[in-house]
Structures are given as C-alpha cells and as structure tokens.
Amino acid sequence: MKKIGSLLMTSLLALTLSACGSSSENAPAASDGTGASNEIVTYTIGTDATFPPFEYEQDGKYVGIDIDLINAIGELEGFKVDLKPMNFKGIIPAITANQLDAAIAGISITDERKQVVNLSDTYFEAGLSLVVHSDNDSITKPEDLKGKVIAIKKGTAGSEKAEQLAKEYDITLNYFDSSPAMFQEVVNKNADATIEDFPVISYKLAVDPNAHLKIVGERLTGDQYGIAVSKDNEELLQKINDGIKKLKESGKYDEIINKYIGTSAK
Amino acid sequence: MMSSWQVIVDAMPLLLQGLWITVKIVVISLLIAFVIGLITGLINTSSNKILKFIATLYIDIIRGTPLLVQMFFIYFALPAFLDIRIPAETAGIIAISANAGAYIAEIFRAGILSIDNGQREAARSLGLSQVQTMRLVILPQAFRRMIPAFVNQCTISIKDTSLLSVIGIRELTQSGEIIISTNYRAFEIWGTVGILYFIIIYSISRLSRVLERRLSLK
Numbered sequence: 001m002k003k004i005g006s007l008l009m010t011s012l013l014a015l016t017l018s019a020c021g022s023s024s025e026n027a028p029a030a031s032d033g034t035g036a037s038n039e040i041v042t043y044t045i046g047t048d049a050t051f052p053p054f055e056y057e058q059d060g061k062y063v064g065i066d067i068d069l070i071n072a073i074g075e076l077e078g079f080k081v082d083l084k085p086m087n088f089k090g091i092i093p094a095i096t097a098n099q100l101d102a103a104i105a106g107i108s109i110t111d112e113r114k115q116v117v118n119l120s121d122t123y124f125e126a127g128l129s130l131v132v133h134s135d136n137d138s139i140t141k142p143e144d145l146k147g148k149v150i151a152i153k154k155g156t157a158g159s160e161k162a163e164q165l166a167k168e169y170d171i172t173l174n175y176f177d178s179s180p181a182m183f184q185e186v187v188n189k190n191a192d193a194t195i196e197d198f199p200v201i202s203y204k205l206a207v208d209p210n211a212h213l214k215i216v217g218e219r220l221t222g223d224q225y226g227i228a229v230s231k232d233n234e235e236l237l238q239k240i241n242d243g244i245k246k247l248k249e250s251g252k253y254d255e256i257i258n259k260y261i262g263t264s265a266k
Numbered sequence: 267m268m269s270s271w272q273v274i275v276d277a278m279p280l281l282l283q284g285l286w287i288t289v290k291i292v293v294i295s296l297l298i299a300f301v302i303g304l305i306t307g308l309i310n311t312s313s314n315k316i317l318k319f320i321a322t323l324y325i326d327i328i329r330g331t332p333l334l335v336q337m338f339f340i341y342f343a344l345p346a347f348l349d350i351r352i353p354a355e356t357a358g359i360i361a362i363s364a365n366a367g368a369y370i371a372e373i374f375r376a377g378i379l380s381i382d383n384g385q386r387e388a389a390r391s392l393g394l395s396q397v398q399t400m401r402l403v404i405l406p407q408a409f410r411r412m413i414p415a416f417v418n419q420c421t422i423s424i425k426d427t428s429l430l431s432v433i434g435i436r437e438l439t440q441s442g443e444i445i446i447s448t449n450y451r452a453f454e455i456w457g458t459v460g461i462l463y464f465i466i467i468y469s470i471s472r473l474s475r476v477l478e479r480r481l482s483l484k
Contacts, residue, residue, distance in 0.1 A: 089443060089446070089447045092450055093446060093450055093452045096450060096452075097452065112448065116450050151434070154443055154444060154447045155446075155447030155448070159447070160448075163448075174354065174434040175434055175436070175440060175443070175444055176432075176434050177431075177432060181342070181432070181433075181434075184342050184346075185434065187346070188342070188345045188346055188351065189351055190345075190351060190352075190353065190354065
C-alpha cells in the first residue's frame with residue numbers, strides 16, 4: 001500500500017515538474033539560432049506607437065517599419081515578440097528597470113544611450129529636420145530660432161539637438177510626450193518650430209493634406225536608428241544583429257521599407 | 267556612474283524651478299476657484315431657476331469628465347476650434363480653476379445648508395436684509411465648517427497640477443521627466459520629486475489644523 005502511494009506521489013511530482021518545464025515560456029531557449037528548437041522564447045519589446053511610418057496603429061493593430069522588422073527578425077531568430085507600446089521617454093528607463101527586454105521605436109544611436117543600454121547595428125539612416133507652420137516664412141535655418149519657442153518630445157534626439165541650439169541662441173523649449181502633441185503645438189502657433197526625424201515628418205506631410213506644417217532648410221544631423229537591448233541580454237543583441245544582417249541580404253528589408261515609404265524619404 | 271547624492275544635487279535647481287511653477291499655478295487657480303465656488307454655491311442655494319440650471323450643468327460637466335480630458339480640451343481643442351492662442355500656463359490655470367471651482371461650489375452649498383434655519387430666521391427678524399444675513403450670520407459660521415473640506419480640495423489640486431505636464435508646462439513632474447530623459451536616473455529623481463510634493467502638502471495640512479483651532483467656536 002505504502003509503496004503504491006509513494007509511486008503515485010513520485011509520478012505526480014515528475015508530471016508536474018515536466019509540465020512546468022514545457023510551459024515556462026521565458027526560460028532561455030536552447031536555440032541554435034535557426035529557430036528550429038521547439039521552445040520559443042518570448043521577449044517583451046517596447047515601442048512608441050505614435051510614430052508613423054515606423055510604428056502606428058491601424059484598424060486596431062500595430063503596424064509600421066519597426067513592427068514588421070522586429071517580427072521578421074523574431075521569425076528568423078526563433079523568438080516571439082510581445083509588443084508593449086508606451087511613451088517614448090519611458091522606453092530606455094523601462095529597459096534599464098528590466099521591464100522590457102528590448103525596444104524598437106526609431107531610437108537614434110547616441111553615446112548617452114549606449115551607456116545604459118546596448119544598441120544594435122544601424123537599421124535605418126534618418127536625420128533631423130526643422131519643422132515650422134506652413135504660414136511661417138521667417139524661419140529657414142537654425143540661426144532664425146533666436147528668441148523663438150520650440151516644441152520637442154521628451155528624451156528624443158530632436159530634444160537633444162534643441163537643447164544644444166538653446167545653449168547657442170536664446171530659445172524657449174516646450175516639452176511633450178508624443179509627436180502628435182508636439183505638432184499640434186506648432187499648428188496652434190503656441191510654438192514657432194519643432195525638430196522631428198526626417199522620415200517621420202516627410203511621411204506626415206505626404207499622408208496629411210491638412211498638416212499646416214513644412215520642412216525648412218537642410219537636415220540638421222544624420223541620425224542612425226538602432227534597436228535598444230538590455231545590457232543583461234547579450235544573446236538577444238546577437239540575435240537581433242544577425243537578424244538585421246540576414247534581412248538586408250535577403251532583400252526582405254527593402255521590401256518592408258518600400259511597403260511604407262517607397263524611396264521618397266530614404 | 268555618478269553617486270545618487272550628486273544626481274539629486276545636480277537636479278535640485280531645475281526641480282525647485284518646477285516646484286515654484288507648481289505652487290504659482292495652484293495659488294492663482296485656487297483663488298479663482300474660490301470666487302467661482304462662492305458665486306456658484308450661492309446661486310445653488312438661491313431660488314433663481316435659470317441661474318441654478320446653468321450652475322448645476324457646469325458642476326455636472328466638470329464632475330463627469332476626467333481633468334486630463336478637460337486640460338486637453340482647453341489647450342489643444344479650443345484654440346484650434348476658435349482660432350485663438352492660449353498659452354500653456356493660462357490653459358492650465360483655467361483647467362485647474364474650473365475644476366476646483368466646481369468642487370468648491372459644492373463645499374459652499376453643503377456649508378450653507380448645514381447652518382440651522384433658525385439662524386436665518388433670527389437674523390431676518392432682527393431686521394437684517396437677505397444679503398446682510400448671508401454675509402454676517404450664515405457665511406462666517408459656514409466657513410468654519412468648510413475649512414477641512416477646503417484644505418482637502420487644496421491638496422487634491424496640488425496633486426492635479428502634475429497632469430499639466432501633458433500640455434508642456436514645466437511644473438514639478440515635468441521637470442522630473444525632463445531630467446530623467448537625459449540622465450535615466452529614475453529612482454533618485456522620482457524619489458526627490460515625491461518628497462518635494464509631500465513637504466508642500468504636509469505643511470498645508472499642518473497649517474490647516476492650526477487655522478481650525480484658531481477659528482474654532484470658543
């Protein structure tokens with residue numbers, strides 16, 4: 001009797017243990033990089049969701065260059081993507097606080113960011129543009145910003161550039177959480193100008209006939225977008241870099257870019 | 267890595283500037299809200315049907331919508347619709363005053379109604395006019411009873427100003443966010459911001475207790 005009891009107990013224990021083993025999604029997968037292993041890891045990936053054409057919502061789904069890219073990389077490298085849209089300014093802090101494994105949100109590669117997170121190889125060449133109200137003819141170059149008000153988005157390369165300009169000229173900075181709020185500020189003429197990533201503003205002007213905005217002057221900087229990855233996860237960084245390389249080689253990368261912006265904004 | 271202490275010391279000037287803006291907006295808004303509340307509260311205890319309808323509608327709209335939506339509406343929607351410009355701080359003051367005003371109106375109404383009707387009748391039979399009765403007899407007594415509710419609304423409004431960061435006002439919360447967006451030291455900065463809010467709100471609570479004791483019926 002006792003023997004049967006203990007046998008039952010051990011088999012039950014063994015069952016529960018094996019069940020635990022197969023259902024734990026976040027355990028590091030013994031992936032050989034081909035995605036062939038039957039255990040798929042899920043990574044929590046942050047994004048901004050108000051940043052077309054890179055990430056935006058359409059018919060209740062998140063779409064955009066970044067979204068397609070990260071999904072394609074996941075397919076190639078054998079991991080699942082759990083997308084977490086949030087305010088851009090919170091993305092890097094969320095990675096350092098281990099709330100996110102990585103993030104793809106048109107993140108420019110900067111030295112400050114490199115200190116706190118790992119950044120992948122470049123996946124897009126962007127750059128910053130100066131944007132003003134379409135009625136405004138008095139601002140054509142950074143020097144014209146003297147004494148003016150600029151609307152910027154917290155924690156972006158654009159805000160960093162604006163802060164530099166503010167040191168040079170006497171500029172007032174108004175900070176916002178999203179690109180739409182920042183654009184609205186210029187449209188309502190509460191701010192004279194804003195600084196936004198070139199592909200984003202050119203996309204907005206292309207799809208929104210009532211934008212009331214225009215790009216002035218040359219690009220202010222040449223920025224490069226990278227995918228931010230937690231410093232605790234070298235393996236994921238490796239996978240992402242491999243994925244970017246494979247996508248570029250296979251032509252799938254160009255396919256994704258052309259799907260959203262064609263060749264106009266590159 | 268910089269030490270935590272150094273991060274806080276470096277951030278202090280910006281945070282204190284933000285605190286100053288927070289305090290400024292709260293003080294101006296509450297003064298306006300007090301006037302709105304007094305007028306609306308008096309209307310609500312009067313017998314004028316039309317004025318009463320308007321007052322009730324205003325209170326219901328404010329109570330039935332989130333403050334954040336009210337702020338977005340005043341700052342982003344109204345100017346675009348009316349083709350005017352409203353500076354962010356003005357919009358913030360309008361939003362907080364309108365919001366606190368509605369709640370203070372209710373505090374006034376409850377305060378006035380809590381005074382026994384015998385008081386009014388006695389004052390009237392001594393030959394005081396309706397206005398004199400309100401000013402000399404009812405309001406001073408009602409006011410004492412309202413102090414705790416006022417202080418409560420005051421602390422709520424201070425906390426509400428943190429929402430103003432969404433329309434670009436550089437109050438205390440916004441200052442914290444701006445600092446974190448460049449140095450990524452969330453723990454130190456949010457800790458300090460929380461302590462600064464606490465100091466302000468706690469001092470007001472202590473002050474109100476002193477005020478209550480001073481004004482209590484001897």
